[in-house]
Amino acid sequence: MTALRKDSLLRLHDCLKAVIYLLNLPLFWLTRLTPRRRRRWVFGAWQGRRYADNPRHFAEYVSRADPSVECIWVATSSSAVAEAEIAGLRAVRAYSLAGYWLTATAELAIIANGVDDVNRYVCPPRVVNLWHGAALIKQIGCNSRLLETRDRTPGLLSRIFPFHRGWPAMGYIAGSDMEAEHLRSAFSVERSRIFVTGYPRADILVRQQGRLSSGAPLNILYAPTFRDLDPLLPLTMIRENLRVITEGLKQLNAVLHVRLHPNTLSAAERIHDRIRVNAPPADGPDVNMILCDMDVLITDYSSVFVDFLLTGRPIVFAPFDLSAYRQQERELAAGYGDASLTPGPICDDWEAVIEALALFSQGEDRWEAARRSSLEDLCSRRDGKSCARVLEMVNSLSDRVAEVW
Template sequence: MSDPLTDAVGAVVSYLLRPLVFLLSHLVPRNDRVWAFTADQSGRFAENGKYLFLHAVGRSDEIRPIWLARDREVLTELRGRGYETYHVDDWPGKYVALRARCVFTSHGVPFWQYIGGATVVQMWHGNALKRLGNDIESGTSLLVRSHRKHVIRNWDRFVTTGTADALAPFTSAFDVTPEQALPTGYPRDDVFFESVEGATVGLGEYDRLRELSEEATLISYMPTSRNAFEGDQGTIDGSELGIEELDRTLVEHDAYLLLKAHPWSNVELDEAEFDRVILLPSDLDIYPVLPLVDVLVTDYSSIYFDYLLLDRPVVFYAYDLDAYRDARGFYFDYDEVTPGPKPETSDELHEWLRHFLQGDDGFEDERARVRNRFFRHQDGGASERIYRHVRDEVLDLSADRSDSVEDGTRRDTERSVEPGRSL
């Protein structure tokens, strides 16, 4: 049995050594054809990293894509599907991080100490409506700010959806320059336009929801994280929705409500008490599901920007708008960039849902205006644009595309997970 004190001391020493490891990692030679992918802190297989990885797997005659997992179940699932993946805390995973020329992420990189000298592509996780980064961080020391800017947020490329308004918040929040910006669109949105092999990996709910969507109307309620509030103000218990009356409305119109909370939110709701309410796991990758959804209900979540690409109704149920704006703040005028009705009470919410359930709309032009304001590309080609940019312009690999990722000979596209393969 390990000693808690020894473990604690070891953890502190390891943490303090990370800056030194980061400096030394610059000395490790990197393999231009080894690309490492990861997602968010939860360890799930999701976000932009997932979709670019799946795209890159199809180009494995040119490069060697490797998923660095943070969750053991995800590791097992992906290996079982034939994808090359390692856990970031195991030595093979650390070695991949040290040797990969490119690291793709949509959040922070927990293994940042191993990626000195790598090309880091930050794909982020949505257009910014709420303030973030520099614009909400206060009271931090000069040392912490310097560490964030020069190490944690020292990104070589930053993916945006391609317009000036899409980039502006990140220039303010993270000091992203136009030279860093990669205006390609988000890989996770590709699944709206075309089938992506592997997109439903780990989504046990998908088949059920797809079948349901063929028989009934699906409404999804996806509020943002409520961590801007203290105490129980961020709890989702259904009272804000008038859930009992809403359930009856859903029955009347042969519709279902898919409730997916933000991973940081607290949900106190029992699905068994309702006929037409389905609780989705908070860590579910929602992007393969969104094309099945007929109406989106949200508040301040950036999910609605992506959903605009499907050109379907969005209801902005911002019942605590003033309080949230005071607590977090926005980059844009809320009314200007939210193309849909804005009910303030549950009764008004039900009225607007009945409006859309009856087949009425009326917000098509508004959605098009906001969609064009934030998306340069409105297609399924984001992954390919990023892939080509990094391959051709960052690494200049386009001149010799038939080389192996290992020894200069062309190889087939079989995906191996043998730990002994050379990097």
């Protein structure tokens, strides 16, 4: 694609977006006056593309635990709608007539990213953000200078179109006091808005604690974080080290499952008999479902390791592009590299990763105590009752709203 054609397509996209924004702006202000249906809650995640993450697990719990709540999953993809319906939830396309009406009349929106997880144009003003990762490794929001520089959205645009970037949630959740403080500064909100409940998606992992039964092959998950500048870099690095990786996996009698970040668009493929790139996350299982079946986790800067700590199984950190990532993508927490925050071997290349995996496979686990210590600090609520605590929190916020109305 030539630069001229690419520029023309971007201009056309911007024009279409402006038209859609202008058409929806009156609806946005009109729905601020729309009566809200008490106990109607809309749920969504990942810009409506996926039936996943904390809102998914929480919606399924609420639908069983509290029949007074009308749970509605709102999605932009047909696969997400179908998955929610199979799980027993009512589900609608976000920008269908039903999606507009049900979202516009809902009491609350429960999301994982932003207001575009549901129907951004008529999203209820009362939002509960269950977030999509432990905010401990990467700096996010106001804490990231790189993100602030990269996001050049004019302030005037957000003031004219409030749904462009959304608004602060009335409640957030965290897995520990440490994470709650990170979220407070990242979102620039009062600490009283952040509730240390634990994450709904983690409840299934609490029930998976301990080693998997011994057997072949060894299942290893490689779950790298997202990279704005080169989303497919992890696959590139695998191909560049294919011989080292495949020979190591053969010696270990292991299979490497590659799970890319949900924002990465990539086709499913089998690079080698022992290396399997999972289907695009929008069409694949929730990552915590995969974690349950994995013997070892390899990651770089992703907070997925915090969830995996709940299983008690080994973790390998593989920050192959550490310097470039820090300079170009995202700042990291000051403790990155310390055993308290990264409780596992830190490997500079795939050869070191294979060596670390070999030690774990032989039963040599020098990091077990460090993982237990990190678990105490990073997952203070790990009794399998996070969904129940989140429901109590949301009900409390809902009652406050009812009193205002």
